[in-house]
Amino acid sequence: MLRQVSSQENTAALVERLRAFLGERCTTSVSEREHHGRGESYHPVRAPDAVCYPLSTEEVAGIVRLCAEHDVPVIAFGAGTSLEGHLAALKGGISIDMRRMDQVLAVHAEDLDATVQAGVTRKQLNAHLRDTGLFFAIDPGADATLGGMAATRASGTAAVRYGTMRENVVSLTVVMADGRIVKTASRARKSSAGYDLTRLFVGSEGTLGIITEVTVRLHGQPEAVRAAICTFPDVASTVRTAIETVQCGVPVGRMEFLDAAAIRAVNRHSGLSLAEAPTLFFEFAGSLAAIAGETETVAEIARGNGAQGWSFADGAEERARLWHARHEFHYAMLALRPGATAWATDACVPVSALAACIEAACREAADAPFPAAAVGHVGDGNFHMSYVIDTGDPAEVARAERLNAALVKRALEAGGTCTGEHGVGYGKARYLVAEHGAEAVDVMRLLKSALDPQNILNPGKVLPAADEG
């Protein structure tokens, strides 16, 4: 008869084997564990039992095989910037920190692609590419790892022109739940050779496999870049300008919405003095002639929608200052209320419904007892409300929850999604059935069971628990 092993004993035995395998690159230090059980949002820390630092795909496979033998969860960790509780060890388990897998493995300049280990960050890759005339375009703000960005289908301010990770991942190397190593695709720019495994793993948040290498598309550095700012009388005219710009096929590099409250926060945090009104930040990129034409077209559209006060930033430094301010929005909001936490919503809707959705969200948050502001990747129909709450105050958390639920409900009614780019984690799992329908979520469950029958890969994420939704 087999001796019954307690869960604690089982985990301890696993950690011992991981130590034998990885030496000091497996740790149970409390601070390390806590760091690996949190992202950057309101979700409470749920620390894993141990943290491993592999150096290669083969080591990740070894870790996963040991976890599978012990039936213990594994959670991949990139830069720790996720926002929906992706990293919470809801059932304990082993965190696999990918940051030491930081090698750029190949740059194929002629083919416009690069292959990196999953722990390479987007800024690191772009620094590596500096002398090639090429760059990696996706910019979620945070200096996330490429593996994390692929796993959460990240996008950000440049998606209006270059798409999201869905469009920019060429191929992945993935460790499956049983430790097998799979290459999802060739380096061909397009293929119709079987099921699209690449897109299956992009956005699967470590629940179907662990991404260890990423091949991404690169783009040529534009000849010139120009930023512009323009303010509007109201949200509707701001969004209308964005819609008309997209409809005219102007390939803007970026097109970001900030409401008056967001501009106020950014002004204070970054020492700017922008007019506190609904605003669009533009970036134009291309040949000088193309930029001139595009600027003119967009200025005309904006004027038609009552725009005031165009201003341009042509110098690299001035542009960097502007976009830095936009990217610091999250921290600008936090600075309004030291010690508080920023809850970022993430609805994405067909653009025709965007203005109404943003206006309703702002109206509902107007009398909240905490700071709130709206920003948006408005060309894609994606916007974020930031609620700066005291997570120790249940009333504030409940209010933010109600605001988010109302905003999600409205987005789904408009034919949109509860999460444009932050992913599901466990924070949004409750909305999955409302968005996709029970049948589609059942199909997702079939995929999960087929690829991870033990449910050891980031359990409790993406798919709602039986009592949710």
Next chain:
Amino acid sequence: MLRQVSSQENTAALVERLRAFLGERCTTSVSEREHHGRGESYHPVRAPDAVCYPLSTEEVAGIVRLCAEHDVPVIAFGAGTSLEGHLAALKGGISIDMRRMDQVLAVHAEDLDATVQAGVTRKQLNAHLRDTGLFFAIDPGADATLGGMAATRASGTAAVRYGTMRENVVSLTVVMADGRIVKTASRARKSSAGYDLTRLFVGSEGTLGIITEVTVRLHGQPEAVRAAICTFPDVASTVRTAIETVQCGVPVGRMEFLDAAAIRAVNRHSGLSLAEAPTLFFEFAGSLAAIAGETETVAEIARGNGAQGWSFADGAEERARLWHARHEFHYAMLALRPGATAWATDACVPVSALAACIEAACREAADAPFPAAAVGHVGDGNFHMSYVIDTGDPAEVARAERLNAALVKRALEAGGTCTGEHGVGYGKARYLVAEHGAEAVDVMRLLKSALDPQNILNPGKVLPAADEG
């Protein structure tokens, strides 16, 4: 004790139930069945046992439920233009012809999307959109149905600018193997809400579910369009021009390669008198200013690679004539040898390897006893050899098979794919393991088993049989 029912009796009983369900929209006429058991390539006819013509998603679901009850295969049929035996009823079964599901269900001009029934063809959709200023961009040449294009991840001449069906499908309605109806996604332009079911079904060739409705992205009609032709001293300089054009970020609308033999065939078939040399067909699209700039940039690149004889086609009629000639290439080749069949290869490689792959393929075909020529969507690294063979002559078939096998082997060694846009069907299934590795193909098998445990959805397609690869 249950009476044993023969396969024939079982199918007959199913057909009787389908007749009761659909009346005359279920037929067993020999000519209908034979028409539905062939595509447009060299694969022999394998007729289904009956053909059904549903009018709605619910009717498709009803047909699939009946087939599942009787454990009989179902094969979706669009325009019948597939090239790798996708439609062959290898194990008999029911063909579901989608052509009467031909309704454009919604056009959302502001959101740049449209939802259609799967039997709507791309030309039909574009005719419907004529007055909106918008168009559907993917152009595989054939007037395929949108459902068929999604199912095979089609692309074609416009993919260099607009991407493939992978990038242009927003959402699908799919009937699963048990008759359940699944909507794969919202209409949001981007989402990170769970597994990418849309991309899972795009390219699955009716083996994971039957696509009944398709929501696609639309694009704004460009202000102006200009075509140009340019000839080169050899294949390498032609391809180099295409690579440099892509690297410079010139957003060409189309950029097509034809070798001297292809030009000869096209000249003869379409009454043109183009110089019989390696050639690029270009299309530029955008504002007049942008087109002027792009033309100049590309002309300079081409000159640097030894180009001769630029000529332009600015008028709509002249342009249409040129592109019609390109699109008629398949028929131009057939016209070289009346009664013969055109076998189209479909490798796609990283562009740095493209010239060598095309040159080797042409060299190997030079002494073949049948006409052969090369064309390519050269900005994507995708090229097709056309072998015009007598399928009644086993020696010719064997030679074409050997040529294709060598070409595929070379493409895979270069990091490419055996099929850029034609799909797998059963013609390419034998190459899937060589391209993806046994582990990745095993993952595909797990997906297939999870979603179609009875193996009734287009069996024998995409995944290799146990004795292949």
